[in-house]
Amino acid sequence: MSVVKDLPIEDFERLIERVVRRTLEEYLEDLEALASPKYLASVREAREDYQAGRVTKLSGPESE
Numbered sequence: 001m002s003v004v005k006d007l008p009i010e011d012f013e014r015l016i017e018r019v020v021r022r023t024l025e026e027y028l029e030d031l032e033a034l035a036s037p038k039y040l041a042s043v044r045e046a047r048e049d050y051q052a053g054r055v056t057k058l059s060g061p062e063s064e
Helices: 009-034 037-051
Strands: none
Touching: 009 037
Protein backbone atom coordinates (compact mmCIF):
# COMPACT_ATOMS: atom_id res chain seq x y z
CA MET A 1 0.00 0.00 0.00
CA SER A 2 1.39 3.39 -1.00
CA VAL A 3 1.37 6.34 1.29
CA VAL A 4 1.22 9.93 0.09
CA LYS A 5 4.25 10.82 2.18
CA ASP A 6 6.27 8.35 0.06
CA LEU A 7 5.37 10.09 -3.22
CA PRO A 8 7.85 12.46 -4.82
CA ILE A 9 6.41 15.97 -4.92
CA GLU A 10 6.21 15.91 -8.74
CA ASP A 11 4.06 12.78 -8.68
CA PHE A 12 1.85 14.24 -5.97
CA GLU A 13 1.38 17.44 -8.00
CA ARG A 14 0.45 15.43 -11.12
CA LEU A 15 -2.01 13.36 -9.09
CA ILE A 16 -3.70 16.46 -7.68
CA GLU A 17 -3.75 18.12 -11.11
CA ARG A 18 -5.45 15.08 -12.68
CA VAL A 19 -8.07 14.88 -9.95
CA VAL A 20 -8.86 18.60 -10.10
CA ARG A 21 -8.98 18.60 -13.90
CA ARG A 22 -11.29 15.57 -14.02
CA THR A 23 -13.58 17.05 -11.38
CA LEU A 24 -13.76 20.39 -13.15
CA GLU A 25 -14.48 18.75 -16.52
CA GLU A 26 -17.29 16.69 -14.99
CA TYR A 27 -18.72 19.77 -13.27
CA LEU A 28 -18.69 21.75 -16.52
CA GLU A 29 -20.36 18.89 -18.41
CA ASP A 30 -23.08 18.73 -15.76
CA LEU A 31 -23.55 22.49 -15.85
CA GLU A 32 -23.82 22.49 -19.65
CA ALA A 33 -26.29 19.60 -19.61
CA LEU A 34 -28.47 21.26 -16.97
CA ALA A 35 -28.56 24.47 -19.00
CA SER A 36 -29.94 22.59 -22.02
CA PRO A 37 -33.74 22.65 -22.33
CA LYS A 38 -33.59 19.52 -24.51
CA TYR A 39 -31.62 17.66 -21.83
CA LEU A 40 -34.00 18.75 -19.08
CA ALA A 41 -37.00 17.65 -21.16
CA SER A 42 -35.32 14.28 -21.70
CA VAL A 43 -34.81 13.85 -17.95
CA ARG A 44 -38.46 14.71 -17.27
CA GLU A 45 -39.61 12.24 -19.93
CA ALA A 46 -37.36 9.48 -18.56
CA ARG A 47 -38.70 10.04 -15.03
CA GLU A 48 -42.27 9.88 -16.27
CA ASP A 49 -41.52 6.67 -18.20
CA TYR A 50 -39.90 5.12 -15.12
CA GLN A 51 -42.79 6.05 -12.83
CA ALA A 52 -45.28 4.65 -15.36
CA GLY A 53 -43.32 1.40 -15.64
CA ARG A 54 -42.33 2.02 -19.25
CA VAL A 55 -38.79 0.76 -18.81
CA THR A 56 -36.87 -2.20 -20.13
CA LYS A 57 -34.45 -4.03 -17.91
CA LEU A 58 -31.13 -4.47 -19.64
CA SER A 59 -29.49 -7.82 -19.16
CA GLY A 60 -25.77 -8.12 -18.78
CA PRO A 61 -23.09 -10.02 -16.95
CA GLU A 62 -24.16 -8.50 -13.62
CA SER A 63 -27.72 -9.83 -13.89
CA GLU A 64 -26.78 -13.41 -14.72
